[in-house]
Amino acid sequence: TYSFLINGQPSKANWTALFKPGERVRLRFINAASMTYFDLRIPGLKMEVAQADGQNIQPVTVDEFRIAVSETYDVIVTPQEDRAYTLFAEAMDRSGYARGTLAPRPGMSAPIPEMRPRPIRTMADMGMAEGAHEMKPDGKAPEAGGSMPGMDHEAMGQGDARSETPSEKPPLMHGADTHGPGNAMIAMAPRSRLREPGAGLENTGTRVLTYADLRALEPGYDRRPPEREIELHLTGNMDRYIWGFNGKKHSESNPIRLRHGERVRVIFVNDTMMEHPIHLHGMWMELDNGNGEYNPRKFTINVKPGERLSFIMTADAPGAWPFHCHLAYHMASGMMLDVMVSDDEEKTHP
Ligand SMILES: [Cu+2]
Incomplete structure (x- = not known):
């Protein structure tokens, strides 16, 4: 089990930030945990999300957001009343919470909400179409249909990088490749989940941030369409x-x-039943959430279970860059790739 902390303080220590009623306060949330996603809210206050991963976005007002490991969100709150408000960060698996306080004076506190039930994994989390009930006991895909093209993940640069249309699409069937012994299951029908707030946050009755809400404040600097695409399946064997x-x-x-300098689309297919916060060093990932040149820039993209999503990037930083799941145990047990950016054709296309 973990102890959940805010700026190093356990809940009982009640880390507190002071405000004057009516003033606008900017809070930067950084998920610096090694393995924990948090669901964050401040009961009684709306949060105006102004940045994601340190990049300005068009402000969106929410009651709650989920923050993946290594993501950051900046929010602006305007507490009007002369009273304390609880910063409540519930672990996604509801195993505990971190708590702090916003207050007009030191030593104040507000009620701490009850934790909600632990979210249940669904068919969608298994990468299956909603309503599907068939899976072989070994979790492997049934034989691929005759017309289903097998995907060769090693063959990069195939396909039309422009053909990928963002956002809501019907599920795309998984190919015949089940990724060998390092992988236990595949998402049969991975699909976009950008409009979903995440497991356990579907029916809060409040406004919860989703990736579909993120719209960059300024257009991206590189408007070229991607020249090729690379498909990466997130895989595992528990x-x-x-x-x-x-x-x-x-x-x-x-x-x-x-x-x-090349412009590339990278597609993630999450074949596992877990969220993975994928982090790229050195270059921005433009999450393709259908906003075109206003697609938000991210340094960490959370990929939900059974999800298919993509980002576009410009390889504008020569060198060798780590590209990895930011869950510490996943990274340590192999969920990491090297990205090599070079002017040398020999090195880029050996
Ligand atoms: Cu992971």
Whole structure:
């Protein structure tokens, strides 16, 4: 079990920030936990989300948001009353919470909400179409239909990178490749979940932030369409505790080689039943949530169970960059890739 902290303080210590009633207060939330997603709210206050991962977005007002490991959100609150408000950060698995206080004077506190029930994983989390009830006992896909094209994840640069239409689409069936022994299950029908707030937050009756809400304040600097696409399946085997991409752990993987300056679409398919916060060093990921040149820039993209989503990036930073799940145990057990960006054609296309 974990102790959940706010700025190093356990809940009982009640970390407190002071405000004057009526003033606008900016709060920067950084999920610095090693393995915990938090659901964050301040009962009695609306939060105006102004930045995601340190990048300005068009403000969106919410009651609650889920923050994945290593994400950051900046919110503005305007507490009007001369009273304390609880900062409540519930662990996604409801195993505990971190708590702090916003107050006009030191030593104040407000009621601490009850934790809500632990979210239940659904068919959608297993990457199955809603209403589907068939899965082989071993969790493997039934034989792929004759017309279903197998995907070759090693063959990068195939397909029309412009053909990917963002946002809500019917599920795309998984190909015949089940990613070998490093992977235990596949998402049969992965689909976009950008409009979903996340497991357990569907029916709060309040406004919960989703990835579909994120719209950059300014257009991106590179408006070129992607020249090619790379599909990465997030894979794992809980029994063996191996995590990786395309069924391979880091030590077995080949680097992703990008030509300096090229524009690439990267597609994630989450074949596991867990969320993975995928973090890229050195370059921005423009989450394709259907907002075109206003797609938000992220350094960490949370991929929900059974989800298919994509981002576009410009390989504008030569060098070798880590690209990994930010859950510490997943990263340590193999969920990491090297991204190599080079001007040298030999190095990018050996
Ligand atoms: Cu992970």
